[in-house]
Amino acid sequence: MQDATQKQFSASSLGVNDSRFPDTQQIGGEPTIGEIISKANNLSPEQIEQILAYQRENGVRFGEAAVALGLANTDDVMWALAQQFHYPYSSEHDDACSDELVVAKQPFSAQAEAFRTTRSHLIMKLYSGVGQRHALAVVSPRSGDGKTYFAANMAVAFSQLSGRTLLIDANMRNPRLHEVFHLKPGAAGLSSILTGRAVSNVIQPVKGLPNLFVLPVGTVPPNPLELVERPAFGLLIRELLTKFDRVIVDTPAASQGMDGAVIAAKCGAALVMARQDVTHVSDMQTMVATLRMSDIQIVGSVLNGY
CATH class of the missing domain: 3.40.50.300 (P-loop containing nucleotide triphosphate hydrolases)
Structure with missing residues (x-):
């Protein structure tokens, strides 16, 4: 059963069927946070598997696992959250406007x-x-x-x-x-x-x-x-x-x-x-x-x- 589950994660590249982690679930056709983070950071399938393994072992969300492994930063996760909830957000590294905002x-x-x-x-x-x-x-x-x-x-x-x-x-x-x-x-x-x-x-x-x-x-x-x-x-x-x-x-x-x-x-x-x-x-x-x-x-x- 564990092998089958791991293959499912590999096939989806994100583990969207794991109901323990709401941030990796896909609702209404919207991209998941895992998908957004992975695409934004150009993560390889091996890196995604590494994140998913850490996620399962430690009971954390996809973004937390990615940050813990050094494959994403907090700003990446905040940006992904904003994208998922259609919340306008300017990255701290975006120079389109001042840091005063x-x-x-x-x-x-x-x-x-x-x-x-x-x-x-x-x-x-x-x-x-x-x-x-x-x-x-x-x-x-x-x-x-x-x-x-x-x-x-x-x-x-x-x-x-x-x-x-x-x-x-x-x-x-x-x-x-x-x-x-x-x-x-x-x-x-x-x-x-x-x-x-x-x-x-x-x-x-x-x-x-x-x-x-x-x-x-x-x-x-x-x-x-x-x-x-x-x-x-x-x-x-x-x-x-x-x-x-x-x-x-x-x-x-x-x-x-x-x-x-x-x-x-x-x-x-x-x-x-x-x-x-x-x-x-x-x-x-x-x-x-x-x-x-x-x-x-x-x-x-x-x-x-x-």
Whole structure:
């Protein structure tokens, strides 16, 4: 019987009929984790047999056995899991985007889980009702509070759900999203739209994250506040809300001017960022008071522990 079982493993190359290990079972015609790992690492039939033998002897999953034998690494297993469950995932070795995007690079980490928790709160706050839809502006008192980091990872977290997510870089004083997503600097972007110099090919898809799109700043203008105060910016936000399921907007710090408050007013909703042991309570109070001068839904606040 043991010989017959071993021949069955050899014939399948993966042992998909061994019900003790769910990760090696094939369900509904989908490739198993073992198949994904084996194909990605170009494992030979002999190496697969070695993994399966270790798996049977130690009662572990295929991926764990492959890592233990040095035939795969943890990143390979995480990538295989993401592929099997159709979960957008950017390998830590993929240079398509910055390592700051922990939700994309390390989707099973505690940091990524914190973003998913925040995502759930935002869904209940912003997207569970039947009222008017809003874009979400991420605002904070000062530079370095973590707005760009938070906005980018939040956008990735939303893009891992169904529907399309758009991330807008409206920080026309010190834009950084093009660096985070490794986009070409200086190309057409938000400033081009608001000055009437471009109306197409400015929204860029993100490699490896099929539901995520980025609208970069483009050329940094000399008059950022005037551009976002124009009716064109509000019209653009309303138009984009008809084309995307979620729109998240990165903004300049309140210390740099009124841009963030104006952007938040035209987005309709804002999330306030503060940095632990750095942000002053008085600065937060001043900024929130400014936001409350217009009809903005302040959905909550986030304390950045970095």
